[in-house]
Amino acid sequence: MDTAESFQNENEATDYPAASGTDRETSYLGIDLGTSVITICNNKGSTFSEYSLIARDNNPDSERDDEDRLYVGKAALERADLELNWPVKDLLYKGGNCGNLRALIEHCVQAAGITAEHEHRYAMISVPPCADASYRRAVVDAARPLFRGLMIANGPFCVAYGNKKINGSIIIDAGACKTDICRIHDCMPEDRDYLNVPVAGENIDQELVDLLAEKYEGSTVTKELARTWKETYGFVGDADEECRVELPIGDSTEDVMINEELRLACESIIPDIVSGILRIVSDAEPQFREALRNNIYLCGGSSKIRNISSFIENELREVGGGKVFLLDRPECAGAYGACMLAEKMPGEFWEKLSNLDNAKKSDVIL
Template structure:
């Protein structure tokens, strides 16, 4: 029993949301860290000298985007499949977000990561592989289900989660929802913003 207790005490639990627009981590101690979901690299030696680093993440990348190679690795809510640079960007973003949590040393980080309700098997595989480099244990759960669990809307409820890149639905019927009770649309707040912008440009050219 003492061994089991010691193992439990060495674990440190975090929840992670890698979003299209922003990414966030929350720890078991209530510590929160937030970063814009954008990564940039200097395009040449001048950019490297100006930046003073080989990589920029979050607000820094946005502010200096004119001379950076920019990646939004979760543009549609999931890591872009088959694009090595975006996979690298997602890995750097995750590493950065975890660093914001000020996790105590000598702890095994156990992470629960939210994914879109209908994320593909391949995108989840890529995310697991990336997360396994930073976390001792990884669990992926559907984002709308995570919201339902947090809000204790576990029965006779429909959860709608609109992010910047996707809109996710989940029907809660007193059990963990299966694929038939969840849906994802690859349109979210960014799509709505673009429609409004186009309408304004059309009316006020």
């Protein structure tokens, strides 16, 4: 079993510093392929995020060239006339198109300002612990032409590594489609160390849509609009501001306050997350359980809901207690840790890896 401590270094995660003494012609990238958001960190200290979404204008009469016909992230959301594709989600759950994922990654690498040529780019891609071999292979197939060296890494381990939390912690990565709960204790996590909880941000969005439809007859709120309100006002527990929105009802809108519905929607995922934490703790060796309970760290897009760490901690008090902490810049934690891992790998390792075929590369995972 590999020892996680062998990969730990001294950088502080909260500052996201550029590496010292690094060849300026070489870029080491950490890429977190979220189903909703893709995040890229590089060894020069910069971070880039965008919705994991693309749309293509396939109109044969369009005067735009092929590259200009691709819309990514927010630009794609603005094209209501085009079919939207979520490449990461499609590949993870439906076995989608590798070409769409490659287009997404390539666009975001360019948008992130990565100027190093292909031969001087190395990437560590963070993937969910539940990702199977076919998904990892698809990611490698999609991304390999863009980098000299490429490796897949366990997402929660990347988070723990980047935040120096590998010595006895629980990482909760609350994303859009699911919440990963992973136990990290001195070694690379195995299958028995993680739990996939099938509730996350999209469940909140749908619950908010349903609650508003129940209260306001004729409500035409979409999941996309609900997501925007959640990202702007989302909270659990006590609200610190009024959440007033223009609610679409039929052909008009109405100014309403949605505090109660938003609170209920955001709190709807908490019981399953708490149950997952308890299961992960109870499955650990008895001598490690107290340390794990008191070192629970939240990251991911849904972790930005106001008060979520203290709310979960309060829920845990009813079942034995625990300490829950929100990581700094939680939406970037996976990409930053992946970048640190990429930079830590020795040059000869990357050289050997670059000579493997894609099928074997997908089997090399941290």
